[in-house]
Amino acid sequence: MLTYKCFKCEKKIVAKNLEKRFVCPNCGGKIFYKPRTKVKKVRAV
Ligand SMILES: [Zn+2]
DSSP: OOEEEETTTOOEEEGGGGSSOOSOTTTOOOOEEOTTSOOOOOOOO
């Protein structure tokens, strides 16, 4: 299942819930990102 993450409250939102209104049901934020894009943290030694 495709899920987005709210940029504001960082809650996961199922893509289905964003079909009609692209607004976060939790905080009303309008910026989302896909948690799929995992960023590897690289520590500089
Ligand atoms: Zn939110």
